[in-house]
Amino acid sequence: MSDFAYLEELAGQVKANRKYLVQLEEELKVVNMKLHEIPLTKPTESAFAKMIGTQYDDQQATLETTKANLEAKREELSTSIKNDTAKFINDMTSPELVIPLDPKPTFKDGRVQYQYKNQTKFPNLFDLLSEILGLSAPLVVKDVLLSSTEIIVKVTNEYEAKQKFISSMSEIQKTLTIKKK
Incomplete structure (x- = not known):
């Protein structure tokens, strides 16, 4: 059984991992830039160090190790994001999905x-x-507005609201199932 609380946590993890992945990519760019510069500056820097009587600090081995570590972390994060996103889609499309709505709606301005x-x-x-579906939040599907705080159905009848809500969730699940494949 899957529920919104678990999916919220999983989605938060995906977002956090994506943010960390962007940071890793930036660090990797800096390391790659430094590695690219070493062959260009090494002759001058080593000759200068020798000339002034100091040891040349060759950072190439350290930078290559750092690069390998960053690439491994990037691969691990990418895999984690991919797997967590697939799990999110799988759980969202589950017939066992539990949406924790208060069963007593309010009626306001011709809406439930x-x-x-x-x-x-x-x-x-x-x-x-929203990102997976390629839509902006809040989602509007078949006269049903789905947001992070509430669900609003543009009808005045509670029974009809339930039907439209079920239909809109079914539409979202069908679309996610297509995206899963």
């Missing part, structure tokens, strides 16, 4: 509004879901 239980919010979940 559902709040999440305990006023819970799911910003990471909806950020990642």
Whole structure:
């Protein structure tokens, strides 16, 4: 069984790993730049060090080790992001998905509004879901607005709101299933 709380945590992990991956990429660019410069500056720097009676500090071995470590971390993070995103999609498309909505909606301005239980919010979940679907948050599917704080259905009848909500979630799950393949 999968639920929104777990998916929120998983989406947060994907976002954090992506942010860390960007930082690693920047560090790798700096290391690669330094490695590229060493063959260009080494003759001058080593000759100058010898001339003034000091030891030339050849950073090439250290930089190559750092580069290898960064590349390994990058690969590990990329794999983790890919696997976590696949797990997110798999759990979102599960027929066992539990969405923690308060069963008693409010009626306002000709709309039915559902709040999440305990006023819970799911910003990471909806950020990642929107990204995967290629849409902007909040999601609007078949007259149903799905956001990190509430679900709003543009009908006045509670039964019709439930039908539209089920239909919109089914549409999202079908789209994610296609993306999974």
